[in-house]
Amino acid sequence: MTDLRTQLIATARAMQPAGLNRGTSGNVSVRSGDGFFITPTGMAYDRLHEDDIPRMALVGSHVGSRKPSSEWRFHRDLYASRPEVGAVLHAHSPFAVSLACLRLDIPSFHYMIARFGGATIGCAEYSIFGSEALSTAAISAMTGRKACLLANHGMLVAGRDLDEALALAIELEELCEQYWRACQLGQPVMLSAEEMAAVLEKFAGYGQQ
DSSP states (O other), X not given: OOXXXXXXXXXXXXXXXXXXXXXXXXXEEEEETTEEEEOBTTOOGGGOOGGGOOEEETTSOEESSSOBOTTHHHHHHHHHHOTTOOEEEEEOOHHHHHHHHTTOOBOSSSGGGGGGTSSOBOEEOOOOTTOHHHHHHHHHHTTTOSEEEETTXXXXXXXXXXXXHHHHHHHHHHHHHHHHHHHHHSOOOOOXXXXXXXXHHHHTTOSOO
């Protein structure tokens, strides 16, 4: 069985080619028993080795030679409050950041919004990075959802495992780009509450479990 830290590093390295981040921005974590592994702060992903990955407890302490990402709090709070979450990814992708800087929710302009658990994807209120206030705002914005935008900051997604977290982040960035482009041409036509409810019902049995 592949070490969770190896899988974590592979996911972190996949973020840049997927257009989700550049340099050392963003972070990713994976649940491990009663704690989680998370990327370290300020290290380039292509230089990471398994020994660089700290393991955190849900109380906020960590073990390892490297300090955890400064954003560890919203990772911890998602694991503590959402037992179905197995991996968390945060990125500063260009279109998600663009909408987040406008503090916009993403409305029901496309049926794939429902993949994230509802008819909209919310934008969490602004708080300084790494703070408990930011984590509280993010958890609130993600109630019943697998993702949110973070005002003047970026995106946050939560999946059942690392593969789903990365796929959700890529999908969210694509939807942000599509919404941004549609808005350049005019006012996108929104799907109704009834139409989105039908999509959500259909998604409940969609895909492989």
